[in-house]
Amino acid sequence: MEKIKVMIVDDQYIARQLFEMYIKSSEKYKLVMQVDSAALAPKALKGNPVDLILMDILMSDGSNGLSAACEIKKFRPEVKIIAVTSMPETSWLTRAREIGIDSFWYKEASKETILQVMDRTMRGEFVYPDKVPQVKVGMATSHEFTEREMEVLRLMTTGASNAAIAEKLVISESTVKNHIHRMLEKTGCESRTELAIEARISGIAIKI
Structure with missing residues (x-):
């Protein structure tokens, strides 16, 4: 069985390492690329075989995963995207749905693990939290x-x-x-x- 090819887009080294650890722990997935800026993600994706992207939203260089996902969905609509964040900004959930992002996962507040959300997303589900975390x-x-x-x-x-x-x-x-x-x-x-x-x-x- 061919493994699902995953791309990580996150500006934090520790977050990328954690995602990589989860991916390597599963027989279903294969990490093929890591990018530390959302601005670089669309260009990096072109010509590369990727099935699923774990896309952080807020980047330290001023770029953001929502804009990158919007661009990617225009030329690679078949690629599944999971938006990931630790920020409880309410407008991001709405915008993610409008863009067509497949799933949305809160790093610290979600009950499901990222692997569980990845599995459900690849089965064709749209996995979104019921509400934004309260702070x-x-x-x-x-x-x-x-x-x-x-x-x-x-x-x-x-x-x-x-x-x-x-x-x-x-x-x-x-x-x-x-x-x-x-x-x-x-x-x-x-x-x-x-x-x-x-x-x-x-x-x-x-x-x-």
């Missing part, structure tokens, strides 16, 4: 934020002003201020800047 942001949990608050928070972490956020979301600046005020009350953060930093560190609001 603490100050005194609040990430699930306490509304969808609109998350949109505001995501833009705040980029350094956008209230006026810029209002323009982007097509709402008034006073509405933006109200959303921020409610989030400050929920989290106990003392300033807009502290809230943005807490959100970015926790991984709940990362705009890519």
Whole structure:
């Protein structure tokens, strides 16, 4: 039986080593390639026989696995892709589905192992978590934020002003201020800047 050819795309050496260990422990899979940047993944894939990609989302060089997966699905739609991340950013699940990414796995929070998700994905299943992992942001949990608050928070972490956020979301600046005020009350953060930093560190609001 021919082994399933796997490509790893992850900028963290330890993560790549762990994935490699799992792959080598199975008789079903064969590691054929490792890439440490999502920006390099589409080019590396061209001309190479790969059946499955383990694609990290957030890369230290500024590239991201969602954009890379979108590009890959356009010229190699038959290749299965599993998005992997440790960040509980809610928008990534939705975007992954829209792109056509086959499965989504949280590195630290998933009940299933990556091998189990790989097996199910290669059987044609779309394996997605029921919900995003819950984390603490100050005194609040990430699930306490509304969808609109998350949109505001995501833009705040980029350094956008209230006026810029209002323009982007097509709402008034006073509405933006109200959303921020409610989030400050929920989290106990003392300033807009502290809230943005807490959100970015926790991984709940990362705009890519």
